Amino acid sequence: MTNFSVRVVKPLSVPFRTGVRRGPNGGLRSATTFYGAWCLMISLLLAPAVPAAEPGAANTGCAAMAEVTEIAPGNFVRPGRDVVVFEGSGVANIGFIIGETCVAVIDTGGSEAEGYALDCAIRTVTSRPVCYVINTHVHPDHLLGNAAFQREGVTFIGHSGLPQALALVGTTYLQRARAYEGRPLSPGYLVPPTQTVTAEARIDLGRRELRLVAYRSAHSATDLTVWDASTATLWTGDLIFVGHVPVIAASLLGWLEVLDKLSGVPARQIVPGHGQPAVPWPEAGSDTQRYLLILRDEIRTWLKGREDLADAQAQIGYSEKGKWSLFEQYHRRNVAAAFAELEWED
Amino acid sequence: MQRGTHTGRQYTAVGAFIVLLLQAAACPAGSDQNSRWRTQLQEQYFQDRPLIESDEIIELEAPDRAEDAAIVPLRIKAKIPQTDARYIKTITLIIDKNPAPLAGRFHFTPMSGRADLALRVRVNEYTSIRAIAETSDGKLYMSRRFVKASGGCSAPIGTNLDAAMQRLGKIKVRVHDEQMLGTPLLTQLGVSHPNITGMQMDQLSRLYSPAHFVQSIKITFAGELVLSAETDISVSENPNLRFYFVPHKPGELRAEVLDNRGMRFNHSYTVAPDQPSPPIASK
Secondary structure (H helix, E strand, O other): OOOOOOOOOOOOOHHHOOOOOEOOOOOEOOOOOOOOHHHHHHHHHHOOOOOOOOOOHHHHOOOOOOOOEEEEOOEEEEOOOOOOEOOEOOOOOEEEEEOOOOEEEEOOOOOHHHHHHHHHHHHHHOOOOEEEEEOOOOOHHHHOOHHHHOOOOOEEEEEOOHHHHHHHHHHHHHHHHHHHHOOOOOHHHOOOOOEEEOOEEEEEOOOOEEEEEEOOOOOOOOOEEEEEOOOOEEEEEEEEEOOEOOOOOOOHHHHHHHHHHHOOOOOOEEEEEEOOOOEEOOHHHHHHHHHHHHHHHHHHHHHHOOOOHHHHHHHOOHHHOOOOEOHHHHHHHHHHHHHHHHOOOO | OOOOOOOHHHHHHHHHHHHHHHHHHHOOOHHHOOHHHHHHHHHHHHOOOOOEEOOOOEEEEOOOEEOOOOOEEEEEEEOOOOOOOOOEEEEEEEEOOOOOOEEEEEEEOHHHOOOOEEEEEOOOOOEEEEEEEEEOOOOEEEEEEEEEEOOOOOOOOOOOHHHHHHOOOOEEEEEOOOOEOOOOEEEEEEEOOOOEOOOOOHHHHOOOOOOEOEEEEEEEEOOEEEEEEEEOOOEOOOOEEEEEEOOOOOEEEEEEEEEOOOOEEEEEEEEOOOEOOOOOOOO
């Protein structure tokens, strides 16, 4: 069982202080420990000694509370864990940015429960309402918590390709989510964007403007970054991986192009999709770029011979083994995806 | 065990059992590897014909765990040569748990030289994959593998369809460098095609896109049939086949591809073996 608490690393700066409850040491008050509804159900099944209801749960309406870290003034991250999607929860880095009038959520996690837990953490930090939910891309560990934010006043924003991408993979995601969560889920569980970004968009949270940029196929076909100029923080979604092996779900070559573009962004720090919640820029992008370049170059050489994909998967890119977590789980698929792309190069 | 005196150990055992049940529900394994085959597929595709499960005629190679559900490489190795007297006529590829289990039927001739085949398929979930060879004497031999398609970000339908659509119908043929008259020649065919089923979630996005997939592939060399295939949406986007044929003389390798919307794509590739040798395979 996980204890959820709110922890703040840096003190909040003045404009964002309102509505924050502080503990005796200047940090945020630690929330009572809660258990997730699902864990509670299982524990009731397995261990009748666990109390049926957690004291305090009724007071906040929270079944669970996400642990968030303030990585820059008004920028809060719930750090992800390096586990395989649908084999564990809390996978991606998700979080929110607080403006003077409202809050933008950036990715919602891998389940409705994760979304609710993030929502609870938001309410602990600010009384301002959530006005935007931004999805950095289509993948389930970033987007399946959307359902928790479906209420009046919330605009869902994503890449212009997101509705179609979600339509294509939705059946599979629902199937996997049902199996993982062990409960029936209706198609309404998948919440598509109500506003999409083709190239660039700006949203205002009240004296804090966020710039959203949509990209062509890279990590996914629906990548979107969020730029908070006031703190020079770039939320990259899965365009940057730190520690967790990069996952190629759309285009290796496209991704390398995007990395070139991103290297010019004057960010002080970025929030990657996976790995440490805040890392200095542009240094933080170098591992992702190196991994992709090695794959590109080795596969190009390989394709000049006549070996096939299955052999390539067993032999390409293994100099990177040991440098990443989840290499065993994702490297072979990366080779497959890159191989299938690069064999169409002229 | 006495009634009414459950111990902590017993609770633990019950708990463990429930956990096992939950896991079984999430990740069906061993027990039902053949259920759909037995109850439905075998009869549907082979009626009551006798079928020998054996790797002696063909052997299917598949990864134990498919990390990318959209691109799972499969190899089928033929264990007998293609001779006029006896050859592998058809290989049927079935992915039990996919929405369209029949991935394809591949027809070979003695001209194929070797009825080896490599291709990439989509795998929806943990499933048996089976390749069934029909030999020219009408017997059926089945090679089966169980594949754990993991979840992760991957969905059986890839999400980079734009690139495939931009190149729609482009065909690439690669032929092994060493081209010897009379010796089976390794050849690879790639067709740029999204190979998609219709969108099933249009209630979400209000988008509707009808199915669009490669339905048949016909390969001839110097006018003679080498390989023909009927394929379906279980084949990965940009369908890719590796196969053999025997060039008995210089000639043109021709691929004809037809999709379910009636679009036809053709490609020709000239094969001129520069090392003439007797027209009999020397192996």
